[in-house]
Amino acid sequence: MLLEVEAVGKRFGGLTAVSDVSFAVGEGEIVGLIGPNGAGKTTLFNLIAGTFRVSNGAIRFAGSQISGRRPYQICRLGLCRTFQIVRPFPNLSVLDNVVIGAFTRVRERRSAYEAAEYIVTATGLERWRDAQARALPIGLRKRVEVARALATQPRMLLLDEVMNGLNPTELREMMELIRNLNRGGLTILLIEHVMAAVMNLCQRIVVLHHGEKIADGPPQAIARDARVIEAYLGEEYLVE
Amino acid sequence: MLPRAAHAVREHLVAGAVFGIALLVPLMSDNRFLQDATILILLWAGLASAWNIAGGFAGQISLGHAAFFGLGAYTSTLLKINFGWSPWIGMLCGGALVVVFSGFIAFAATRLRGPYFGLATLAFAAVVQIIAARWYGLTRGNEGLAIAFQPGLTNFIFEAKLAWTLVILGYVVAIYALGVWSSRSRFGFQLAGMREDEDAAQAVGIDTRRLKVAAIALSAFLTALGGTFYAQYVGFLDPAYVLSFDVSIRLALMCIIGGLGTPLGPILGAIMITALEMYLRAKWGGARSGLYLIVYGALLVLIVRVMPEGLVRGVPRWLGRWRWTRAA
Numbered sequence: 001m002l003l004e005v006e007a008v009g010k011r012f013g014g015l016t017a018v019s020d021v022s023f024a025v026g027e028g029e030i031v032g033l034i035g036p037n038g039a040g041k042t043t044l045f046n047l048i049a050g051t052f053r054v055s056n057g058a059i060r061f062a063g064s065q066i067s068g069r070r071p072y073q074i075c076r077l078g079l080c081r082t083f084q085i086v087r088p089f090p091n092l093s094v095l096d097n098v099v100i101g102a103f104t105r106v107r108e109r110r111s112a113y114e115a116a117e118y119i120v121t122a123t124g125l126e127r128w129r130d131a132q133a134r135a136l137p138i139g140l141r142k143r144v145e146v147a148r149a150l151a152t153q154p155r156m157l158l159l160d161e162v163m164n165g166l167n168p169t170e171l172r173e174m175m176e177l178i179r180n181l182n183r184g185g186l187t188i189l190l191i192e193h194v195m196a197a198v199m200n201l202c203q204r205i206v207v208l209h210h211g212e213k214i215a216d217g218p219p220q221a222i223a224r225d226a227r228v229i230e231a232y233l234g235e236e237y238l239v240e
Numbered sequence: 241m242l243p244r245a246a247h248a249v250r251e252h253l254v255a256g257a258v259f260g261i262a263l264l265v266p267l268m269s270d271n272r273f274l275q276d277a278t279i280l281i282l283l284w285a286g287l288a289s290a291w292n293i294a295g296g297f298a299g300q301i302s303l304g305h306a307a308f309f310g311l312g313a314y315t316s317t318l319l320k321i322n323f324g325w326s327p328w329i330g331m332l333c334g335g336a337l338v339v340v341f342s343g344f345i346a347f348a349a350t351r352l353r354g355p356y357f358g359l360a361t362l363a364f365a366a367v368v369q370i371i372a373a374r375w376y377g378l379t380r381g382n383e384g385l386a387i388a389f390q391p392g393l394t395n396f397i398f399e400a401k402l403a404w405t406l407v408i409l410g411y412v413v414a415i416y417a418l419g420v421w422s423s424r425s426r427f428g429f430q431l432a433g434m435r436e437d438e439d440a441a442q443a444v445g446i447d448t449r450r451l452k453v454a455a456i457a458l459s460a461f462l463t464a465l466g467g468t469f470y471a472q473y474v475g476f477l478d479p480a481y482v483l484s485f486d487v488s489i490r491l492a493l494m495c496i497i498g499g500l501g502t503p504l505g506p507i508l509g510a511i512m513i514t515a516l517e518m519y520l521r522a523k524w525g526g527a528r529s530g531l532y533l534i535v536y537g538a539l540l541v542l543i544v545r546v547m548p549e550g551l552v553r554g555v556p557r558w559l560g561r562w563r564w565t566r567a568a
Contacts (some may be wrong), residue, residue: 049443075445083443100433103426104445112426144248152445 002080002156002187003048008057008067010043017043021059025156030178032198032219035208036232038131042084044208045158047187049081050074062155074151076104078155083163084191088144090134091211094125097133101151116151123147123177139170146177156187163194175201180231188227195233199223207232246508248357250328251504251552252314255416257283258507262409268404279473281514282408283466288494288506289415290462295421295492296501298455299435301348303488304361305463306500307368308338310483312464313471316396317385327396328400331468335461342460346453353438362488384478387471404473411469412507415462419503431455463491497543499550529561 001024010018013135013178018040025031038203046052048059050071059067074079089097095137098116106112123143128136142162149157163174175197180238182188192198198205205222209214209231215222222228262553265278287309295299314328315337325333345364349357379385391399398404425452433441434448441448471477481487487564490513516539520532547554 028550051439051443071439071442072445072447075443080445081443083440085439087440089433089440091436092432096429098431100441100446101444103429107426109424109426112429116246148444 001025002062002101003189004060005044005048006060008044008047008059009055010047011055016211018208019048021075021136021208021211021213023170023206023213024055024106024217025189027155027184028185029188029204030182030190032202032205033189033191033208034193034195034198034205039208039232040211041141041208042160043211045160045191048074049079049158075152075154076121077182078153079158080149080152080156081150081158082142082145084159084160086138086141086145088133088141090132092133092135093130093149094133094144095120095129098151099183101148106153119147123150124173139166139174141229142166142176143177144192150181151181154186157181157190158187159190160189161191161193163192163197171197246325247556250556251502252420255504258511259409259413262405266400266405270400275405277515277518278402279404279408281511282405282412283469283473284490284494284514285507285510286408286412286415287466288464288491288498288510289412289419289458289503290380290503291459291491292419292459293422293462294456294459296495296505297419297428297431297435298452298454298459299357299431299501300456301355301492302361302456302459303358303492304363304365305403305460305486305491306483306485306487307361308314308342308460308463309363309467309470309487310368310372310471310477311338312467312478313482314385314467315464317387317471317477318469320387321385322514326394327468327472328394331396331465334464334468338460338464343453343457346456347449350449350452351450362485365483365485365488369479372479372483379479382478382480386477387475389475392543396468397475408469408473411465416503416507423501423503425453432501468499493540495550497540497550499552499554501553502550505550505552512543512551 003025006022007020008018009016009020015055020121021044032058035041040174043052046131048135050066050069054067057067058065059078061074064077066077066079067139080134089100096194099112102112102115119128123138123146125147128140131139136144136191146162163171167176169192178188178201202219204217205219206213207222207228214227214231217224223233262278262282268277269275291302291305294302312331312334315334316327318324318332319333320327345360349360373381375381389397391397407409422431430441430446430451433444433446434451438448469481470482492515493508494509497512498507499505517536520536524532524535
């Protein structure tokens with residue numbers, strides 16, 4: 001298993017945001033993390049990415065313990081995240097955003113630019129490469145963030161709601177991008193509320209509710225799971 | 241928008257012209273005031289460029305650089321007076337000392353963001369000023385320290401204004417070159433990322449704590465070198481001036497007026513502010529004392545209002561607009 005989350009919990013004072021959650025993601029998988037608002041999904045991401053310290057439990061990535069390490073170290077180990085509220089570097093161009101990601105792996109300016117140009121093209125951003133990131137619409141800003149994360153050459157990506165708020169075209173493009181990245185060997189864990197995308201993309205889905213894991217399985221099983229329907233989906237979801 | 245290379249070349253041309261003119265002044269003119277003004281403007285340009293590494297490139301707005309400036313000046317001067325060390329060596333000792341202090345502040349301040357870092361540096365400078373004023377046995381307090389005028393290369397004192405100009409010009413050109421290199425290298429890109437969004441920078445693998453300490457320590461080191469130059473050139477230092485809040489503010493102001501985070505900005509800002517101040521003081525300083533400060537303040541507010549992005553980016557924008565309206 002590439003990522004192993006073992007009985008991880010996080011308490012903020014008296015509030016338990018995540019309690020004893022365990023799951024694993026294998027190399028090459030796309031796994032979805034779903035659940036109602038406040039279920040602890042983003043907190044769990046912050047624990048995995050090192051933004052928050054775990055209160056208990058352990059997280060391992062590619063065999064080494066990452067709980068307790070700092071975000072930049074975890075990124076350098078090959079686990080990179082995007083933010084729910086997108087945070088591209090606002091006053092820099094799209095290309096420069098990606099170049100900064102690329103500099104995590106290379107020292108030379110020329111190779112950083114080469115790597116960044118390649119990723120900008122591969123993510124379909126070449127038309128906007130010189131535009132300031134803050135001037136772009138939300139769909140493109142999300143893509144810039146994915147591109148910047150890719151430039152750090154991750155083995156695994158954590159995507160936090162990269163498909164929310166996109167129009168149908170943007171959504172289709174983003175799904176295509178994620179699927180292509182996965183075909184290229186990248187492991188992906190994504191938080192998402194857009195059910196059509198989650199059911200379509202993911203090989204497996206983990207469901208959180210009140211900070212606890214209530215289900216873990218393939219999309220068809222999740223869509224029929226009584227607890228998931230009650231907690232989140234509301235009605236039986238038909239998987240095409 | 242101009243492609244990256246075009247405006248970089250234009251900025252190098254402006255910088256080259258400034259350095260060239262500064263070198264010509266002592267060669268072509270016998271006017272002592274003009275020669276003196278050139279050296280002081282270059283000193284401020286170098287100091288502001290040093291401040292810009294922390295405040296501009298790294299986004300760590302310091303309000304306490306007077307402490308690094310003053311510690312540099314005092315260290316070399318005290319080593320010279322008490323132990324007879326050459327100020328060139330004293331200069332490096334002062335630099336090393338402020339690297340320790342600034343590194344400590346930067347490290348302690350890695351949890352302080354935005355205005356809190358500025359306040360921490362402000363407090364540090366205030367403490368240093370008070371200690372320097374009260375520790376009479378070491379610094380002679382507010383009486384200040386005078387440096388005997390004994391020209392000589394090892395004494396870091398020259399008779400010819402040309403020699404002073406060359407030394408300070410070397411200082412400014414070196415820091416400018418460092419700024420140009422920073423804005424193109426991995427170091428500079430990572431600084432830009434940290435300035436834009438610290439959390440996002442960490443998420444893409446940047447060790448922001450180390451980077452912040454490095455940028456602030458480098459900035460402080462270069463500022464201390466300028467402090468030694470000031471002490472040697474002016475020949476006198478006291479806490480009320482070299483450690484004053486005024487010095488700290490002036491450095492920040494020069495960078496803001498000239499253009500934060502650009503290699504050329506602090507140089508233009510230093511020329512603008514120093515020249516403006518000298519001119520106004522000469523014109524109105526005597527008769528109606530205080531009036532020149534009002535005019536000075538009003539002009540600064542006006543510049544910031546008209547060109548909030550600074551001269552380096554603001555002037556081309558205004559010229560572009562003017563050309564565009566004429567063509568239309």
